[in-house]
Amino acid sequence: MKRELANGGDERKYHKSLVFVCIxxxxxxxxxxxxxxxxMHFLREFLLLGPETDFQVDNKTTCLKFKAxxxxxxxxxxxxxxxxxxxxxxxxxxxVVSVKNLSHVFSSRTGEIKALExxxxxxxxxxxxxxxxPSGCGKSTALLIIGGLLEYQEGEVCLYDMPVRKPNPELVGxxxxxxxxxxxxxxxxxxxxxxxxxxxxxxxxxxxxKELLDMMGLGDFPDKYPYELSGGMQQRVAIARGLxxxxxxxxxxxxxxxxxxxxxxxxxxxxxRIWSQMKKTMIFVTHSLxxxxxxxxxxxxxxxxxxRIIDDIAIDIEYPRTYETMISERFAxxxxxxxxxxxxxxxxx
Amino acid sequence: MGKKQADKISHARNTQIAIxxxxxxxxxxxxxxxxxxxxxxxPFTSVIMEGYLHYFNILRHLGTTLIExxxxxxxxxxxxxxxxxxxxxxxxxxxxxxxLFSSLYAVPIVIIYPVLSVWLGLGLQAKYIFGGLYxxxxxxxxxxxxxxxxxxxxxxxxxxxxxxxxxTIIQIIFPLSLPGIISGIRLGAALAVIGVIVGEMLASSExxxxxxxxxxxxxxxxxxxxxxxxxxxxxxxxxxxxFIIEKKTVYWR
Numbered sequence: 001m002k003r004e005l006a007n008g009g010d011e012r013k014y015h016k017s018l019v020f021v022c023i024x025x026x027x028x029x030x031x032x033x034x035x036x037x038x039x040m041h042f043l044r045e046f047l048l049l050g051p052e053t054d055f056q057v058d059n060k061t062t063c064l065k066f067k068a069x070x071x072x073x074x075x076x077x078x079x080x081x082x083x084x085x086x087x088x089x090x091x092x093x094x095x096v097v098s099v100k101n102l103s104h105v106f107s108s109r110t111g112e113i114k115a116l117e118x119x120x121x122x123x124x125x126x127x128x129x130x131x132x133x134p135s136g137c138g139k140s141t142a143l144l145i146i147g148g149l150l151e152y153q154e155g156e157v158c159l160y161d162m163p164v165r166k167p168n169p170e171l172v173g174x175x176x177x178x179x180x181x182x183x184x185x186x187x188x189x190x191x192x193x194x195x196x197x198x199x200x201x202x203x204x205x206x207x208x209x210k211e212l213l214d215m216m217g218l219g220d221f222p223d224k225y226p227y228e229l230s231g232g233m234q235q236r237v238a239i240a241r242g243l244x245x246x247x248x249x250x251x252x253x254x255x256x257x258x259x260x261x262x263x264x265x266x267x268x269x270x271x272x273r274i275w276s277q278m279k280k281t282m283i284f285v286t287h288s289l290x291x292x293x294x295x296x297x298x299x300x301x302x303x304x305x306x307x308r309i310i311d312d313i314a315i316d317i318e319y320p321r322t323y324e325t326m327i328s329e330r331f332a333x334x335x336x337x338x339x340x341x342x343x344x345x346x347x348x349x
Numbered sequence: 350m351g352k353k354q355a356d357k358i359s360h361a362r363n364t365q366i367a368i369x370x371x372x373x374x375x376x377x378x379x380x381x382x383x384x385x386x387x388x389x390x391x392p393f394t395s396v397i398m399e400g401y402l403h404y405f406n407i408l409r410h411l412g413t414t415l416i417e418x419x420x421x422x423x424x425x426x427x428x429x430x431x432x433x434x435x436x437x438x439x440x441x442x443x444x445x446x447x448x449l450f451s452s453l454y455a456v457p458i459v460i461i462y463p464v465l466s467v468w469l470g471l472g473l474q475a476k477y478i479f480g481g482l483y484x485x486x487x488x489x490x491x492x493x494x495x496x497x498x499x500x501x502x503x504x505x506x507x508x509x510x511x512x513x514x515x516x517t518i519i520q521i522i523f524p525l526s527l528p529g530i531i532s533g534i535r536l537g538a539a540l541a542v543i544g545v546i547v548g549e550m551l552a553s554s555e556x557x558x559x560x561x562x563x564x565x566x567x568x569x570x571x572x573x574x575x576x577x578x579x580x581x582x583x584x585x586x587x588x589x590x591x592f593i594i595e596k597k598t599v600y601w602r
Contacts, residue, residue, distance in 0.1 A: 149508055169511035180506045184524045194510040197520065245510075 095161075096249060096281045097123040097146055102155035103306075104141055114306035115141045118155075121300060121309070125248075128275055128282040130292040132338065133302030134346050139285045140177075140253050142307070146283065147172050147251045159249065169194060173242035175252040179234050181226045181241070188213060188222035191240045198245070212240040216270070232263040239271070249281045257287065264288070265323075268295050272321060289342075293335045294321060301338055303345040310341050391570035396578065399571040407560065411579065414545065414556040417473055418583065421480030421541040428481065429488025429537055430530065436489075437496030437526070438518055447493060454486040458544060462551050476548040476556070484541030488533040495529020496522055528599050535591045542584050557583075 099121040106113045115138040123129055131139040144150040145157060148167040157164045159171060181190045192209035200208075213219055216236040226234055235255055242250055252271075256264040268291055275282055286292050292299045293315055301310045317330055325331055376393040379385045387395075400407060436442045462479060469475040503525060507517045523530075549558025557576050564572030 147509060149505060167509050167511055169509065172509075174506070174509040176502065176506060178502070180502055182503065182521070182524070184527075193520075197510060197512045197516050 094125040095122050096125045096127075096159065097121065097283065098156070098158040098161075099142075099146065100156040100158075102142070102145065102152055102157060104138070104145060104150070104152050104154070106141075116145075117306040117308050119302070119307060119309050123281060123283060126279050126281055127298065128272075128284065128296045129298040129300060130284040130286060130296040131300050131302060132286060132289060132292045132342070133307060134304045134342055135287070136305045137302040138305060138307030139302055142302075143251050143253050143283065143285050147174055149174075169198070169245050169247070171247050171249060173245060173247035173250045175235070175238050175242045175250065175255045177254045177257055179226060179231075179238075179258075181234055181237055183226050186223045186225050187218060187229065187237045190226070190237055191244055194241065194245050208244060209240070212243055213237070215274070216240045230263075231259050232267060235259065235267060236270070239274070243274070243278070247280070249283070252282065252284045254286050256291070264291065265294075265326075269321075271295065272319070276319065289335050289338050290326070293317075293331055293338065294326060299334075299338060301341050310345060313338060388568055388570050391574050395571045396574045399569075399575050403572075407575070407579070410556050410560050413473070414549065414558070415583070417477045417480065417545045417549075417556065418542050418587075420477040421484060421545050422538045422587075424477065424481030425484030425488055425537045425541045426534055429485040429533065430492055432485075433489045433492025433530070433533070434496065434518055434523065437493040438514075438522060443493065447490075450486065450489055454490060458483045459547055459551070462548060466552050471552050471554075473555075476545050476553065479548040480541040480544030483544030484537040484539075486537075487540055488530075488537035491533025491536065492526065492530050495526030495533070498529060499525045531591075531595045531599065535588060535595065538587050538591060539584055542580075542587065546580050 099119060102116055102119050103114070104116040106115055119142065121129075121142075131142060133139050141150065145152045146159070146164065148159075148164045151165070159168065181187075182193065185193065188206065188209050191212055192205040195205045195208065210219070210222060213222055216239060218233060218236055218240070221229065221233070224233075226237070229237070238255065239252075242252075256267050259267065271282075272295060274280075282296075284292070284296060297315055299313045299315060301313065302308065303310050313334065315334055317325055317328070317334075373393055376390070380387045380390045380392045391399075436446050458479070461482075465479055465482075466475050469478055499522060503521055504517065507521050512520070546556070546558040546561075549556035550562045551558075553559045553562075557579055560576040561573055561580075564570075564576065
């Protein structure tokens with residue numbers, strides 16, 4: 001079976017280069033090797049993650065993980081000998097996060113608390129959705145479950161068609177609510193930390209971290225400690241840290257909750273800028289309806305505990321959104337509608 | 350620093366110095382003028398004289414003691430820290446062992462010495478194991494307490510980055526529990542020193558503790574007080590060093 005690839009090369013060549021890469025795995029794992037672009041393309045095609053996944057490529061050298069190579073090699077063998085195509089995501093509309101009939105119960109001192117009841121959410125690639133609802137409705141719980149930080153009992157939660165059982169830091173980045181930065185590390189050490197525990201080399205880490213800090217507007221403060229930074233700046237560092245492994249999906253749990261209104265809005269716009277630049281899938285949880293309507297394409301409204309999905313509202317205001325958006329009629333109407341929905345659920349409980 | 354503050358500090362300093370000088374004067378005068386028998390309280394100058402006359406011998410004993418102290422402190426810290434981190438991060442172990450350790454901590458360690466000296470003999474080894482054992486309990490218990498005091502949010506953050514249990518303990522739990530650990534380390538060092546000196550007092554032929562005991566038996570009070578002063582000096586010096594280190598490491602609080 002011959003497959004034609006984008007740059008017109010043929011398969012045998014790829015086969016050989018992969019063999020080379022596999023045999024030379026030691027050098028791949030510990031050093032940076034020059035990897036031809038077609039091999040990268042090839043790997044992307046065959047891995048389940050989809051064509052746009054970045055392998056932490058930078059311009060000069062490429063560092064490949066052995067597991068990825070092995071998987072793709074095996075896939076290659078399979079496809080050659082069975083003649084079947086590997087699962088290709090191009091046919092379905094690329095559903096990234098799929099939650100089906102999820103229910104979750106906490107056991108506490110006072111008995112069992114049902115946090116979520118039968119919620120189903122589908123998020124498409126590159127979408128920006130927000131979960132809102134009254135306090136205690138389980139939106140943070142849902143986010144933790146989607147990210148693999150909490151084990152769920154009933155239902156199905158899938159990320160890129162793979163069931164979620166534990167955190168997948170290369171696919172999912174988290175930004176938490178209060179300061180989650182490590183106080184004994186400065187900004188750049190905080191940002192590079194996820195790469196450090198995954199074993200990246202020092203230069204690579206520092207380089208990438210500096211890049212992200214520059215992108216977040218903190219290029220002048222890499223060696224400041226969290227206690228030396230304002231709340232807004234701390235959350236910028238937290239966002240940079242969430243982005244460093246270049247995950248496809250970002251989960252943000254009320255990241256701006258502890259900030260003042262001005263900083264909150266400003267950081268919201270920054271987030272939108274990052275979202276449109278990097279084309280990530282964003283799932284945002286917030287209490288603030290203004291924020292929800294301002295930032296996202298869809299707002300999913302949860303009821304009071306036990307959290308059920310009341311409605312899924314599409315925000316059809318176009319991007320880029322600005323301060324003007326906040327004073328428009330459509331904005332106010334959508335926000336009030338959501339507020340009403342929430343008020344109704346609070347009353348009925 | 351404002352002038353008022355500087356004034357206050359130098360004022361406090363002066364008071365401290367004044368108190369010490371007065372105490373030294375009392376120490377000197379009381380025995381010399383027969384208020385207290387010189388055997389009970391040797392005059393300060395005679396203590397100094399004793400040191401001057403026998404300084405070489407005393408230095409030799411001091412050397413032995415210091416070596417034992419360093420080893421004992423290292424044993425106390427390493428064992429206390431390792432077990433502390435392991436137990437602190439593991440719920441079942443914690444519930445099982447912490448009551449046990451707390452009770453053991455309360456037992457006066459000198460009771461164990463007879464047993465230990467039978468097992469380990471009377472050489473240097475016994476002293477530093479004794480000191481190490483004595484010092485490891487506060488390190489252990491404070492490490493566990495330090496680990497307990499961590500905000501679990503940080504653990505969640507670590508998990509979200511895909512850190513393994515081992516990485517989480519070393520890179521995150523350890524720095525975060527450092528305040529508790531350091532106070533344990535300071536206490537552990539002090540106790541290790543005491544353990545070593547007491548061990549020397551009970552059964553030894555070398556060291557500062559031995560000097561205390563030997564001089565006691567011949568009623569050479571000057572010698573006794575000298576050795577005691579030296580012991581206090583050692584503990585104070587070590588504690589001071591650790592205090593400075595503590596200030597440097599926990600700057601982020």
